[in-house]
Amino acid sequence: MSSLTHSAPEDGPVFDVPDVQTYGVVYKMSMQADSRGAVLLAYTKNPETGQITRTQLRIDLAGVAYLRGRLDRITAADERCQSARAEDPTPCDGPRDAVLILSRTNTGSYGCERHGAALLASIEGGRPVSHSVAGAAIRVHRAAA
Numbered sequence: 001m002s003s004l005t006h007s008a009p010e011d012g013p014v015f016d017v018p019d020v021q022t023y024g025v026v027y028k029m030s031m032q033a034d035s036r037g038a039v040l041l042a043y044t045k046n047p048e049t050g051q052i053t054r055t056q057l058r059i060d061l062a063g064v065a066y067l068r069g070r071l072d073r074i075t076a077a078d079e080r081c082q083s084a085r086a087e088d089p090t091p092c093d094g095p096r097d098a099v100l101i102l103s104r105t106n107t108g109s110y111g112c113e114r115h116g117a118a119l120l121a122s123i124e125g126g127r128p129v130s131h132s133v134a135g136a137a138i139r140v141h142r143a144a145a
């Protein structure tokens, strides 16, 4: 937890020298939130030795706030463009706002070029407008045809 930027306990050591280090892959975990923060329970298996470790960590409110901020960033990185459909699991291709796909009624959906083209091909009377990437509309129009 050395990368944790939230404050360490006031009476803790200046440098955290571990007495025990756990290596492995978390294969089962749960987190229960309460008024004091949360408790994280994780089972780790060392891929070399097969040794299983059960770790129970009390996370204070500052730690929960820290985790929440980190998870928001992970979610943002995983998030796909507005035009990506659930049934199409492909990742975005380029900026997520390369193109704006307008429907016949002028409802808009920003998208990367891949998902913009897929969306355009699936609707009647839609048209692409380049947004953050010059020339994206032409490429999306050709790809959707």
Ligand SMILES: [Zn+2]
Residues within 6 Å of the ligand: 080, 081, 082, 083, 084, 091, 092, 093, 096, 111, 112, 113, 114, 115, 116
């Ligand atoms: Zn996309």
